[in-house]
Amino acid sequence: MSYSYQKYGALSQGSPSMRRALTRFNIDVPLLFLVSLVLILGLFILYSASSQSVETTFKQIIRILFGLLIMWLIALASPITLKRWTPVIFLFGLFLLALVPFFGVEVNGAKRWLGTPSVRFQPSEIMKLALPMMVAWLLAGARLPLQFKHLFMGLIVIGIPTYLIYSEPDLGTSLLVALSGLILLFLAGLRWWIIILTAIAMAISVWAILEYRLLPEYQMKRIETFLSSDSKDLKNALWQSRQSEIAIGSGGVYGKGYLQGTQSQHGFLPEAETDFIFALVGEEFGLAGALILLMLYLLILFRGLLIATSAKDTYSRLLAGTLSVIFIVYVCINMLMVSGMLPVVGLPLPMISFGGTSVVTILASFGILMSIQTHKKLI
Amino acid sequence: MAVDIYISAFDKTKIQDTVSGAMSKYVNLQDQEYEERLFLHRVIWMLVFVAIVIAVLIRGLYKLQVVEYSEHATKSKKNQYVIEPVPPTRGLIYDRNQNLLAGNVPTHTLEITPEQACQTRKTRSNCMKKLLRVLDGLITINEKDWRKFHKAYSKNRRYAKGFQSIPIRYNLTTSEVAVLAAQRYRLPGIHIKASQKRYYPYANSLSHVIGYVRRVDQTIIDRWTPEQKINYKGTAFVGVKGIEKQYENILHGVKGNQRNERNVFGRVISSKLIKPSVPGKSIYLTIDKRLQEVAENALGAKAGAVVAIDPNSGEVLALVSKPGYDPNQFVSGISSQQFQQLQLNKARPLYPRALKGTFAPGSTIKPFYALGALYYDLTHGKKMFSCGGTFRIPGARHTWHDWKRGGHGTLNLAKAVRRSCDIYFYDLSAKMKIDRISEFLTLFGFGQPTGIDMPRERLGVLPSRAYKIKQHKRKPRTPNMSNLQWRQYKALVRQRQKWYLGDTISVGIGQGLFTSTPLQLASATATMANRGKLVIPHLLRAVRPSGSKDLYYLTPEVENSAIKEYKIDKKFLAEVKRRRKVLGLIKPEHWDYVHQSMVDVVHAPGGTARRLIPLAKKEFEFAGKTGTAQVVKIKKGDHWSKKKVPEHLKDNALFVVFAPADKPKIAVAVIVINGGHGGAAAAPIAGKLIRTYMDILNQQNKPAGENNSNDTLLTKDTPDPSTLTVKNLLKRPVVNSKVLKPRVPNNLRKSNPRINKKIKQPAITRSNTSNTTAVTSTTNNVNIDSGTTSSNTHGGTNVKKPVARKKAQKARAMTRARARARLREIDLEKKMQKQKQNQKQKKNDEIRIIETPKPR
Structure with a gap:
């Protein structure tokens, strides 16, 4: 076995010896660097968002460390191993999802969790990884561009978990899970005319949903409050996004300063620690801070896509591409939601929002990226 | 591979x-x-x-x-900061001797912030119920408070103002505060707010003068102007009666603002005073608490009213309406039961008799008729009038009786006043005719406003032809009236409107249609006393801005006062001036004659108020007139027996008096409801009052060295009332600017050596260092004063005048600080040092010219 360092050397940022050492442990240095940067920034932001609660910040540190451990463990496994275990993971995920209606923990009228009320996790989080893996596994042997047979199988694989999650009910997550599968199909070379036809069909169905109120009542309300955008209607749901907009808007170009955000520090910002943490960034660090954060996210995306394009087989390529793209999609949806351009769907900002499952899932997906990047020599 | x-x-x-x-x-x-x-x-x-x-x-x-930055920044500021009003502290009310009559005491209010108490919106109503139950177990909260709270709570909920605190119980006791503070961990969102409330230390005593404040409610707010609404944001109490209402603008002060930084639950994180509130100014009333007390005690359990006026300045020295009520009850909301009790009380404690009670003045009106008789020359000259106990009008069947069976025999006008002969005044009024009666009595303010600075005084009725016409107005013709009916109706109305001589006769002894308020009587007596130099009665003496030691006085020029809150109607002022002018036409000997006749009422044999003689102690003479006014009409043929009459139908006892007769310093009107005979029931009350006042004046006029009592010292800085006649005041140039110049009350001067030095009492000053001294009128001052105010001859009349020091005395006895204050201002700087040196040297000289009251 021979290693050809020159190929990766151009991309690496650390010293060659350091990089070499880390690569031996299957760690992609540029990605780790960017991820750590965002995570550390995130901790500072979280400290501010939690009204300077050391306890919250410490909890998050523990979770991040756990997430990093998971990331490293996954990175250790080669894509071959991952591919071999993909159907098992997917079926296990489906099994857990199927358990939710029977053994799920109900919080705020929705059964999304398994476990006890204090220690619980969402099986749908596993699906965020398992679904793209499964679709990639399906298409790995397919001849590209995509054949109908594979497309059909792919849609079924996407459809089952999506429906299960949707019926929890959790519209936001189900859409995101479905989206990850669809992105993968697109990257796999879905034909343009199918895409255009689907887009038209989607538009019609959205219109139908709004017209005939096909979604559960609370979802309809959320969507309606967003669409009505009536500034006089300051009640309940809209109040959240109004306050968030005020927080971001009042930050201006350079922000109010770290720990100086009045909206977030005085509790006007709803869920400042979790979903709406980006509003705090906008308030305390202004447009400049928000753009810097966005840039870091984009760098992670670029690194991910680079890994994907340099991957040597279809499975790795599609999976890496999908995970990178779905990551930036999470970021964009959260930011758009917080700044009032999308309805409030309940999606945390990756790597910054408080919460264990989110950060572990994201770090696990980076683990897959690292695995793909560092095991190329085997191919 | x-x-x-x-x-x-x-x-x-x-x-x-x-x-x-x-x-x-x-x-x-x-x-x-x-x-x-x-x-x-x-x-x-x-x-x-x-x-x-x-x-x-x-x-x-x-x-x-970037684009909408400013808009969002404003919204964020609005979220973050709330501008909260800072209510001003209400000004205090003192009497003329700086006794506190209305003060502020701390009070604790229990408030709840629903959003803080129960943070989750969905479960709030349940959570609130639980919390309130806990609260109910800890302290007692009555029905009314609950109702108020729930109303405010549901209103707040509707407007999503959960972060606003809602008061739930006022006036927590200290033990309740302690209980709540100890249980605070169980009661999230509950605060105890400390604030101030009004307290009236003399409770019943001055209730009708001071009035009271009430918690601001919607009915009061609706009456306010927009500016007032802004200024009263955050104010809890507003004056609704008496002085508290009249001088609300002085007492209230100006609202301040503070900027509170708050969180989403409305909890204040920090607050910054943007604009401090300006506390209300304090008011000094002309009332003398001691006189007030004397009058109240003298009235005893009887209902009645006593009004005492300084006839030289119009200052109301006492204004008693009995019975009173406890204004403290109203401050934090009187219960409907308590209020009903007050309302149903037969003695009518809520009724301010002195201002709004209209009573027949009875015989007290006779001196005024006597003056009228002299003015219109209706006396019998040197001939005597024969009083036979009955009076008839030719052609009329009715016979009028004297109060004394058999009459008083032959008498002249003076004797008729002294013995209160009704027949004489029946005859006089018949001659004087109603037009002249109403014209003449109007001059003394009967049927007219007195102009006192109190809300809504009543006018009483001075009968006249116009009054009767007004009283029986013709109603418009209804369509179903036939011509005949209409004509008959018109004739009836005309008959009713017609003034009959019989009406005049009963008006002649202050009965019949004639009514007046005790205040009007006192005011008229004051006018009588000062020989027509009509004064406007007032209660406001001085105003002191909060934090300042300077008093701004209303006097001497009440009519052009610099205190803008004291308003006199222009029309009224013109009328007063007209009356003064006409009164000025009455000859001095006529005044003398009537004054003498009033003196005789007390001091001469056969007078109706002779029991006052001992009270005069030969120092001065009273000049008074008794009155006994019937409450019900006696039907013809009814036998009138005093003993059989039920209590509430007994005669009202009245007495008007001024003293000393030659140099009046106080004019008093007393009415004792159902008191019986005026000389017996009402006169002693006035007598005691005047005696007390004279004692006070005597004490004041005594040199300070002999008198260490503190409260007389306090009154020292007022000008001697005897020198404050209108004439005197008008002589002084630039009076207006003087009013604005603050004067310092004596007690403050004493404590502040700097002020003490600056504004020196020329006449009597209590030395800080020496107990035995001293009159410190320095020669310096005397020289200055004699130059400018030598025309003043009113000063020092009741002082022995050693010829050698006539000049110095004149100046000293003059209006003390007042007249000289302006001059002192001019060359204060120059004289300061000089005075200081002179003072010590002259001390020994000065002691010899100590004033002593003139024995009578």
């Missing part, structure tokens, strides 16, 4: 798809390249999509943070 392994291990399907094993490697490699290209293609497309989304996001952020 590696590729081979890879393919064989993972892409078995692909290998199977290929035509041959040899070709498989090639085809797969080609596919791989194609797939890579396809993938790259798609990634680029994906990047384009992402770029579009990012562009939308950045545009959105730009719009929020």
Whole structure:
């Protein structure tokens, strides 16, 4: 076995010896660097968002460390191993999802969790990884561009978990899970005319949903409050996004300063620690801070896509591409939601929002990226 | 090699798809390249999509943070800060001797902030119920408070103002505060707010003068102007009766603002005073608490009213309406039961008799008639009038009786007043005719407003032809009236409107249609006392801005006072001036005659108020007139027996008096409801009052060295009332500017050596260092004063005048500080040092010229 360092050397940022050492442990240095940067920034932001609660910040540190451990463990496994275990993971995920209606923990009228009320996790989080893996596994042997047979199988694989999650009910997550599968199909070379036809069909169905109120009542309300955008209607749901907009808007170009955000520090910002943490960034660090954060996210995306394009087989390529793209999609949806351009769907900002499952899932997906990047020599 | 392994291990399907094993490697490699290209293609497309989304996001952020920045910044500020009103502290009310009559005491209010108490919106109503139950167990909260709270709570909920605190119980006791503070961990969102409330230390005593404040409610707010509404934001109490209402503008002060930084639950994190509130100014009333007390005690359990006026300045020294009520009850909301009790009480404690009670003045009106008789020359000259106990009008069947069976025999006008002969005044009024009666009595303010600075005084009735016409107004003709009916009705009305001589006769002894308020009587007596120099009665003496030691006085020029809150109607003022002018036409000997006759009422044999003689102690003479007014009409033929009459139908006892007769310093009107005979029931009350006042004046006029009592010292800085006649005041130039110049009350001067030095009492000053001294009128001052105010001859009349020091005395006895204050201002700087030196040297000289009251 021979290693050809020159190929990766151009991309690496650390010293060659350091990089070499880390690569031996299957760690992609540029990605780790960017991820750590965002995570550390995130901790500072979280400290501010939690009204300077050391306890919250410490909890998050523990979770991040756990997430990093998971990331490293996954990175250790080669894509071959991952591919071999993909159907098992997917079926296990489906099994857990199927358990939710029977053994799920109900919080705020929705059964999304398994476990006890204090220690619980969402099986749908596993699906965020398992679904793209499964679709990639399906298409790995397919001849590209995509054949109908594979497309059909792919849609079924996407459809089952999506429906299960949707019926929890959790519209936001189900859409995101479905989206990850669809992105993968697109990257796999879905034909343009199918895409255009689907887009038209989607538009019609959205219109139908709004017209005939096909979604559960609370979802309809959320969507309606967003669409009505009536500034006089300051009640309940809209109040959240109004306050968030005020927080971001009042930050201006350079922000109010770290720990100086009045909206977030005085509790006007709803869920400042979790979903709406980006509003705090906008308030305390202004447009400049928000753009810097966005840039870091984009760098992670670029690194991910680079890994994907340099991957040597279809499975790795599609999976890496999908995970990178779905990551930036999470970021964009959260930011758009917080700044009032999308309805409030309940999606945390990756790597910054408080919460264990989110950060572990994201770090696990980076683990897959690292695995793909560092095991190329085997191919 | 590696590729081979890879393919064989993972892409078995692909290998199977290929035509041959040899070709498989090639085809797969080609596919791989194609797939890579396809993938790259798609990634680029994906990047384009992402770029579009990012562009939308950045545009959105730009719009929020740059374009709409100021709008959102304002909203954020609005969230963060609330401008809260800072209510001003209400000004205090003192009497003329700086006794506190209305003060502020701390009070604790229990408040709840629903959002803080129960943070989750969905479960709030349940949670609130639980909390309130806990609260109910700890302290007692009555029905009314609950109702008020629930009303406010549901209103707040409707407008999503959960963060606003709602008061639930006022006036917590200290033990309740302690209980709540100890249980605070169980009661989230509950605060105890400390504030101030009004307290009236003398409770019943001055209730009708001071009035009271009440918690601001919607009915009061609705009456306010927009500016008032702004200024009263945050104010809890507003004056609704008496002085508290009249001088609300002085007492209230100006609202301040503070900027509170708050969190989403409305909890204040920090607050910054933007604009401090200006506390209300304090008011000094002309009332003398001691006189007030004396009058109240003298009235005893009887209902009645006593009004005492300084006839020289119009200052109301006492204004008693009995019975009173406790204004403290009203401050924090009187219960309906308590209020009903007050309302149903037969003695009518809520009724301010002195101002609004209209009573027949009875015989007290006779001196005024006597003056009228002299003015219109209706006396019998030197001839005597024969009183036979009955009076008849030619052609009329009715016989009028004297109060004394058999009459008083022959008498002249003075004797008629002294003995209160009704027959004489029946005859006089018949001659004087109603037109002249009403014209003449109007001069003394009967049927007219007195102009006192209190809300809504009543006018009483001075009968006249016009009054009767007004009283029986013709109603418009109804369509179903026949011509005959209409004519008959018109005739009836005309008959009713007609003034009959019989009406005049009963008016002649202050009965019949004639009514007046005790205040009007006192005011008229004051006018009588000061020989027509009509003064406007007032209660406001001085105003002191909060934190300042300077008093701004209303006097001497009440009519052009610099205190803008004291308003006199222009029409009224013109009327007063007209009356003064006409009164000025009455000859001095006529005044003397009537004054003498009033003196005789007390001091001469046969007078009706002779029991006052001992009270005069030969120092001065009273000049009074008794009155006994019937409450019910006696029907013809009814036997009138005092003993059989039920209590509430007994005669009202009245007495008007001024003293000393030659140099009046106080004029008093007393009415005792159902008191019986005026001389017996009412006169002693006035007598005691005047005696007390004279004692006070005597004490004041005594040199300070002999008098160490503190409260007389306090009154020292007022000008001697005897010198404050209108004439005197008008002589003084630039009076207005003087009023604005603050004067310092004596007690403050004493404590502040700097002020003490600056504004020196020329006449009597209590030395800080010496107990035995001293009158310190320095020669310096005397010289200055004699130059400018030598025309003043009113000063020092009740002082022995050693000829050698006439000049110095004149100046000293003059209006003390007042007249000289202006001059002192001019060359204060120059004289300061000089005075200081002189003072010590002259001390010994001065002691010899100590004033002593003139024995009578």
